[in-house]
Amino acid sequence: MMTRTINFSDTSYFSKLVVNYQAQEKDVQYFFQYSNTIEIIEQIITDKQKENIDRNNLSEIILQQYNACAGIQQSEKVLQNISAFRTPNSFCIVTAHQLNILGGPLYFIYKIAQTISTCTQLKEKYPAYNFIPVYWMGSEDHDFEEVNHISVFNKKIEWTDKQGGATGRYATQSFAVVLEELKTILGTDKYAAALMDLFTSAYQQENLSKATRYLVNAIFGKYGLVIIDGDDVQLKQQFSAVMQDELLHQHAVKLVNEQIAKLEAAGYKQQAFPRQINLFYLEQNSRTRIEYDLETEKYIVLNTSISFSKEEILQELKKHPERFSPNVILRPLYQQKVLPAIAYIGGGGELSYWLQLKPIFEYYKVNFPQLILRNSALLVNMSTLKKIDKIGWTAADFFQDLELLKKLFIAQKTDENIDVSECKIEIENTFLKLQELAKNIDGSLINAVGAELQKTLQSIDSIQKRFLKSIKQKNETELAQIEKIKSLLFPNHSLQERVENFSSYYAIYGDAFLQDLINTFDVYHKEFLLINLNSQ
Numbered sequence: 001m002m003t004r005t006i007n008f009s010d011t012s013y014f015s016k017l018v019v020n021y022q023a024q025e026k027d028v029q030y031f032f033q034y035s036n037t038i039e040i041i042e043q044i045i046t047d048k049q050k051e052n053i054d055r056n057n058l059s060e061i062i063l064q065q066y067n068a069c070a071g072i073q074q075s076e077k078v079l080q081n082i083s084a085f086r087t088p089n090s091f092c093i094v095t096a097h098q099l100n101i102l103g104g105p106l107y108f109i110y111k112i113a114q115t116i117s118t119c120t121q122l123k124e125k126y127p128a129y130n131f132i133p134v135y136w137m138g139s140e141d142h143d144f145e146e147v148n149h150i151s152v153f154n155k156k157i158e159w160t161d162k163q164g165g166a167t168g169r170y171a172t173q174s175f176a177v178v179l180e181e182l183k184t185i186l187g188t189d190k191y192a193a194a195l196m197d198l199f200t201s202a203y204q205q206e207n208l209s210k211a212t213r214y215l216v217n218a219i220f221g222k223y224g225l226v227i228i229d230g231d232d233v234q235l236k237q238q239f240s241a242v243m244q245d246e247l248l249h250q251h252a253v254k255l256v257n258e259q260i261a262k263l264e265a266a267g268y269k270q271q272a273f274p275r276q277i278n279l280f281y282l283e284q285n286s287r288t289r290i291e292y293d294l295e296t297e298k299y300i301v302l303n304t305s306i307s308f309s310k311e312e313i314l315q316e317l318k319k320h321p322e323r324f325s326p327n328v329i330l331r332p333l334y335q336q337k338v339l340p341a342i343a344y345i346g347g348g349g350e351l352s353y354w355l356q357l358k359p360i361f362e363y364y365k366v367n368f369p370q371l372i373l374r375n376s377a378l379l380v381n382m383s384t385l386k387k388i389d390k391i392g393w394t395a396a397d398f399f400q401d402l403e404l405l406k407k408l409f410i411a412q413k414t415d416e417n418i419d420v421s422e423c424k425i426e427i428e429n430t431f432l433k434l435q436e437l438a439k440n441i442d443g444s445l446i447n448a449v450g451a452e453l454q455k456t457l458q459s460i461d462s463i464q465k466r467f468l469k470s471i472k473q474k475n476e477t478e479l480a481q482i483e484k485i486k487s488l489l490f491p492n493h494s495l496q497e498r499v500e501n502f503s504s505y506y507a508i509y510g511d512a513f514l515q516d517l518i519n520t521f522d523v524y525h526k527e528f529l530l531i532n533l534n535s536q
Contacts, residue, residue: 002534003520005527006396008376013399013495017268017355018348022373022526027266031259031355033368038125038524040370044342045091045129048367053340054238059085061234062226069210071201072217077224081132085340090130092226093118094335095345095374098138099167099212100147101159101175102182102199103219106497107347110521111374112216113514115345116223118372118523132226135216136335139168139209139231140280140325142287150501152185154491164285166325168209168231175203175211186503191510195503219514230335231282236321239334242364243279243324244317247290247299248310252278252329255359263356271352272328280325281306287325332357336366343370345523375521377529378489378496379505385532387485391478395489395530402486406479413478424460428453509533 009019020028024035034040062082066074074082084090095111103109112135119131141147147167149158161174179199186192202215213227230236236243246252256274263270280287281301289302299308308316317324326334332354335341344354351371361368380388380395388395391409398405431453438445491499505513513533520531 002532004530008528011399011528014348017352021351031358032371034370036372041122041126044370048340048342051367055086062228065229069213072214075221078221078226081224081226084130084132090132091340091342092132092134093343094134094136094341096136096138098141098147099208102150103502106500106502109502110497111345112220113517114375114521114523116225117518117521121523133224135225135227137212137229139229140166142166151499152501152504155185157181166282166287169284170208172203172205172207172211186507189507192507195506233322235338238338240317240321246277246279247313250276251363252360255363256329256356259356259359271349274329278327278329280327282323282325333360333366336369341369343372345372345374347374372523375529376497377531379531379533381533384485384488387481398486398489405482409482424457427456
C-alpha cells in the first residue's frame with residue numbers, strides 16, 4: 001500500500017470539535033484528561049492502576065463468552081491475551097461498535113485494525129507492559145436500521161427481519177437470503193468463495209451477537225483481538241452500583257448538561273443527549289427507556305405496562321442486572337469501569353460525545369481514558385488511480401465538490417477566459433452614466449434604464465452559460481469520467497469508509513488487505529490517509 005495524507009480540516013467531512021481536538025487546541029483541552037500522544041501512556045497506566053478491577057473474574061467471564069459460541073476457534077494469541085487480563089501489568093485499548101451485519105461499513109474494520117496496530121506500537125515503546133486489543137460489542141443497541149444493511153460494489157444488501165429489542169439477541173434463521181444475494185454480487189474474485197464460506201459459518205450461529213463474535217474472531221483472532229459482549233449478567237453486576245445511583249439520584253443528566261453548556265459556550269455542538277434516567281429496560285424483544293413518574297412515584301418502562309415502585313426496581317436490579325442497559329451516556333463509563341482500559345479508539349461522532357462525559361467519570365472515580373480518533377482512509381485501486389493520473393490530478397483533489405471539479409477541469413482545457421464579471425462591471429458603469437443622463441433629462445426614465453440594465457446582465461449570464469455548455473460538450477467524456485470517479489470514491493456523497501463494506505476489497509486481496517491496514521495505520525498519526533491499493 002502506498003499512502004499519502006490530507007489534513008482532516010481539508011476534507012470538509014469532520015466537525016470543528018474533532019479537528020480542534022486532533023490539534024489539541026486550547027479551547028478543547030478542558031474536555032479531556034490526557035493528550036492524544038504516545039508519551040502520556042505511562043501516566044495513564046499509573047492512574048488506572050489505582051482502580052480496583054477484578055482481573056481474574058474478567059478473564060473468566062471473557063472465556064465463558066467465547067465458550068458459549070459454538071465452533072469458534074480461539075487463536076493462541078487470543079487465549080494468551082484473555083489470560084493476560086489477570087496480570088497487573090496488562091492493559092487494554094478498546095474500540096466499540098454496533099453489530100453491523102457482515103462487518104458493516106469499512107470504518108468498523110478500520111477501528112479494529114487500528115486497535116491492533118496501537119497495541120503493537122505501544123508494546124514497542126513500553127515493553128514492560130502487555131497491551132490487549134479489545135472490541136467491545138455494542139450488542140444492546142436496538143437501532144436495527146443502522147445495522148441491517150451493507151453496500152458492496154455500490155449495491156445495497158439489506159436484512160429485513162426486524163425482531164425488536166437489542167440487536168445482539170436477533171435470531172439469524174432468516175439470514176440465508178442475505179448471504180445468497182451477497183454471493184451473487186461478490187462474483188468470482190480470487191477470495192470471494194473463501195469469504196462466503198466464512199460468512200456462512202458465522203451466520204449459522206443462533207443470534208447476531210454470536211455471529212458477529214465468530215466473524216470478527218475469524219478475521220482478527222490471529223492478531224490477538226479479544227471480543228467482549230457487554231450484555232452479560234456478571235459484568236453488569238459490577239456496574240450495578242452505578243445503575244442504582246442513576247435510578248435514585250440521576251447525577252448524569254446534570255453533569256453532562258453542564259459539560260454541554262461549556263462546549264456550546266466554546267462554539268461546539270452537542271453530539272449525544274442525556275436523559276433524566278440514562279438506562280433502558282431490556283427484554284428479549286424490547287429495549288425501552290425507563291422514566292420516573294413524579295405523580296405516581298413509579299418507575300415506568302415506556303410504551304409498556306411495566307412499572308416499579310422504588311423498592312421494586314431496586315430489587316429487580318439486584319436480582320436481574322442483565323435487564324438494565326446503559327444508554328450512550330453511561331455505556332462508556334460501564335466499559336471503562338469493568339476493563340483495565342487506558343485508551344478508547346473511536347470515530348469523530350464518538351469522540352464528540354465522549355468529550356461530554358468527563359464529569360461523570362470524575363464523579364464515579366473511574367479514570368477517563370485517552371481518546372484516539374481512529375484513522376480514516378480513502379482506498380484507491382490501481383484502475384481508478386490510472387484514470388485520475390490521466391486527468392492530471394490526485395485522489396486528494398476529489399474531496400472538492402463535483403461541480404467545482406468540473407469547473408476546474410474546464411479551466412484547464414480552455415485557453416479562453418469565459419469569466420464575464422469584468423464585462424458586467426463595464427456594462428454596469430455604462431448604465432450608471434445613462435441613469436445620470438436620464439436624471440438630468442427626465443427622472444421618470446431612471447427606472448426604465450435600471451430595468452434594461454437587469455435584462456442586459458441576464459443576457460450576459462445566458463451567453464456565459466452557452467459558452468460553458470459548448471465547452472462541456474467538447475469535453476463530455478472526460479467530465480463523465482470525473483463524475484464516475486467522484487461517485488466511486490465518495491458513494492452517496494459520503495466518505496467511502498462510511499458506506500462501502502470490506503468484502504469489496506477482501507474478495508480481491510484476501511487477508512493481505514487486513515494485514516496491510518494494520519501495518520499502515522498509526523494511532524498517533526493526525527491526518528487523513530489516502531491509500532493506493534496494490535494490483536493483484
